[in-house]
Amino acid sequence: MKYVVIDDTAIEELVANRFLQSIEFEQGKTLLAVLRGEVRGATVSASIRITHLGDGVFLTGPTVSGTACYLVIDEEQSGLMNSLSPSDALYSFQKLLRFSKKFWQGLSLKFSEFLISGSSKAVLFPLRYKPTPFRIVIEREPFAERLEKRGHGGRWLLVYKAGHEGGDASREQAGLTNFRKAFESITALKEKLSDSGTADVSSNADRRTVDQVQVMQLETNTKFGTASLYRRYEDWLPLLTEQQRSFVVAPITKPTRIEGAAGTGKTLALILKGIHSLREAKLRKEACHIVFVTHSDSTKRTIEEVVSVIDGEGFVMADRRLALQSLKVCTLSELCADVLRQSISESEFIDRDAMESKELQLLYISEALERAMKEDFAGHSKFMTPEFASFLEKEQSWQIVAMLQHEISVIVKGRAAEDLDRYKKIPPLKYGLPIKSSADKGFVFTIFRFYHEYLSSAGQFDTDDVVLTTIGQLDTPIWRRRRTRDGYDAVLIDETHLFNINELQLFHYFTRIEGPYPIAYSVDRSQAVGDKGWSTEDIASNLLDSGDSAEQSEVVRTVFRSSPDIVNLAFAILASGATLFTNFDNPMEAAASGFTEAEERLCAEPIYYHAANEQALIEGAFERAEALQKDLGCRRSDILIVSLNSNIVTELTEYARNRNKPAILLTRRGDATAVGAAREASQWVLGHADFVGGLEFHGVIIVGVDGGRVPPTANDEDSSSKSFLSYVSHNRLYVAVSRARYRVELLGEKARGPSRLVAGAIDSGLLAQRDI
Structure with a gap:
């Protein structure tokens, strides 16, 4: 197979059918096999006819009108369908269809779609952020004079080049051998479709109605976030x-x-x-x-x-x-x-809820640290390494407490079984406290003893006590x-x-x-x-x-919650983290969006807004929330206002209370009950990034994503603390961004500048910048 031809009727179905968006669906996998010439006589949708003529394959509606528009992919020249991985190939094909539809309808293009001025070429960058972008080059006027004479001007597009290498689109010429074959085959195609019989066309029309009902049911039910989960077992199986x-x-x-x-x-x-x-x-x-x-x-x-x-x-x-x-x-x-x-x-349980338990655990550890610094630091410091002593003296206490919590839970209690000698033999965590010597561990163990004492005096057991005791009783x-x-x-x-x-x-x-x-x-x-x-x-x-x-x-790999632009932004954020941490996973590496073209119409590119000062930052968050609600035509509860910074969350909450803004604050991770209450009371949803996991919203506004706050500034001498804070910030920003379905907006103080975590996204055009 040397070329593929798709008419505008088929394009309408291809971009609207959810099951054709990803190779993780059988229909999507079959579609890719057809495009690659691996199968003949397949069916991908009841309303699409697949016809093989000569060296080409045609995807059309049951009939072809005299005013149809056509997209021709010269596979022999471009290698588009066979040069990419299966997932990327189908994703790029879908992006190409969307561009064609917008071009014919005269709609505005996205930042990844360009009409080359002074030429008849267009360039499309379909894939997520990559250091070397993959491009598709399109001839907008193949056989310009001949087509114009026959009344076909502006109704044909030709893909003749694809790959990572650049080129001069204004000078290069597309080969037209396969395009000529495609153009001359239209008459034979019409005859073949006409000969297939009216009964078959009628049955196809009936099947199309059923197919469209199924697709629309999915789109309707996914409109209000978590409501999409509420289906019966029998209804879910066909949609997997x-x-x-x-x-x-x-x-x-x-x-x-x-x-x-x-x-x-x-x-x-x-x-x-x-x-x-x-x-x-x-x-x-x-x-x-x-x-x-x-x-x-x-x-x-x-x-x-x-x-x-x-x-x-x-x-x-x-x-x-x-x-x-x-x-x-x-x-x-x-x-x-x-x-x-x-x-x-x-x-005696410190708290049955794991998140609440860890919050209370932090308070006890904070008190233990304060006591140890006051009573024992002077005596221990002369034996400790200068790096660790400096870390304890100069670092902000809340950062030390967060790192101590992990050290006590995983190392002191878990691996060392609360034994000092065993603890001294265990190597330190790679991204944990900057512990270098036995004396350093001795002081950490002193903090642990004080923490244990506070638990005992309160007559409580923390989660780790309960777990380790349970293991003892089960083993x-x-x-x-x-x-x-x-x-x-x-x-x-x-x-x-x-x-x-x-x-x-x-x-x-x-x-x-x-x-x-x-x-x-x-x-x-x-x-x-x-x-x-x-x-x-x-x-x-x-x-x-x-x-x-x-x-x-x-x-x-198929992401059903978030738009392609949001998937790309999340990928860029994780990509920057993956270069810093050896064990930082990037699941977005092979991810693809499962959005249909109808869903993408609600989407817009992610934007970073610069606020003049702190007050404008807080006010701007609610202004943008109101604008998003109006633009999307959704409820207040479908918009999340979130921050990675606890102080900003407090300011947002106080602003909402003082200005009578209807808002509910999330206090537990993934609290869908609170979101449901917000829906009933018509309230905005506010929260810290640690509490938004497991939830989804139409739009997400992330406040305070600026330099010095994301990640928080750490003492220059303490590389371990900086690594810890950077790791946490990558996690939290990814979680916050990936809560969004259609829109993501980030806000930061202009004087601080955008956070370095989003610098790559800004540089690659995945995140636009504007002033509030």
Whole structure:
């Protein structure tokens, strides 16, 4: 096959059908195979005819009108469809179709689409940010005089060049051999379509109606964010990508990981996998009990609401003691409490919610640090390394406390089992505290002792105490004998990246069998806010026990939540982080948007707004929120105002209260209940980046993304602190950006200048700049 011809009728269907946007759908994969000449006689949509004539393939409607417009891809010259990876090839093809449609309709072009002045050429840059961009060169007037004489002027476009190399579009000439064949084949094409028969056309028209209803149903239901999750199991299965479906229907007989960027449907796939396994067990009349573990109470409530709609069999409501099949949704603390119910009372837990527990833990560590600096620092400092002593004296206390929390949880409690001698032998974290000597570790252990003392005096146990104690009670002959009766047939873990190493070592104890463990979990390391010491492989090794090497991994790449421009911006942010940190994942590397052309009409390029001062920054956030709400025609609750800086969140909250702006503040991560309350009360949603994971909005306004604040300025002498803050900031900005569906706007103080985290996005044209 040397060329492909697509008419405007086919283009309308190709850009509107969600299942043709990604190779993760069977229809999308088939479409790419047709474009590459790998298959003949395939069907990609009921309303598209695929006709093979000579060296070309034609994608058209059931009939071809005399005023049709045509896009010709000269594959022999350009190599467009075969020179890229399958995902990038289909994505570039879809971008090419959108450009063609806009060109014929006289619509405005995007920053990645150019008409070369003084020539008849156009250039399209379809792919996400890359150091060397991929370009498609289009001849807008092939056979100009001949087509004009026949009344076809302006109705044909020719793609004749594609690749990473540049060129002089104003001088180069497109080869027209294949274009001439395509043009001369139109008469034969019309005859062949006419000969196919009216009955077939009629049936195609009927099937098209069904196909369009299915697509529109998906678009309608995804209009209001989290509402898109509320479907029955039977309604979800036809809408899954191949990767999602493969993950869902596979039996849970060994460790399985599903990974992908934010908005790829990992949590949904995990829920459906549990329901599918229970349904299969019910058909076989076998017992099957599954536990679904979430990171926080707010996420648990959201999952319970979603499951209640998907689960038509009542599994989540079933009592395990009375039913053959059941699904338990709980936090890890609740799961531990079931085992420790005779050892630890409700009041002794520091907090059942993991996020709340860590916040309270920070307060205790802060008090312990303050006491240690006052009582013991002078005596210890003469033996400590100058770097660590300087770090403790000059760094801001909240930054030290955040790093201490990770050190105490993962190293002191987890790996060292609260033993000083063992702690001294363990190598320090790569992006942790700047610890160099045993004396440095001795002072950290002093802080830990004070922290432990505060917990004891309050009569409480932190999350790590509970987890480690649970491991102690489960790793016994008694539990090994009981687990076949009291354990679970499968353990599902959502957002595994938010659990620390101690917590991950616990999960495999809850399964009925010992290896291979029936554990399925979702992971996106780039959302692991501040947990910077380990990689995806570390998660697997600690979660599944070192002896289990049979893990199966499924990667989902199609992003359904965010627009292509937002996906590109998120990619650029993560790309800058990946160059700094060896274990910083960039799931956007192979990500592609699943947006249809109708959804893209609601989108606009991300913008960075410069505010004159701090007051203008806060006022501008609400002004932009009102403008976005009006522009998108959505509710206030569909707009998120978020910041990576706690002080700015406080200022936004006070401004809303003082000016009577209806707003609700998120206080828990992924609190969909709070967002629902905001929807009912017609309020804006405010929050810190740490609390917005798991949520989605039509538009997101990120406030204070400027120099000195993102990442926060650290003492020049303390490289470890700077690395920690930079790592956390990359995580948080990625999470905040990826909450947006259609629009993202960033605000910063003009005197500070944009944050260096978005410098690459600005330089590459992914982020426009304006003044408020």
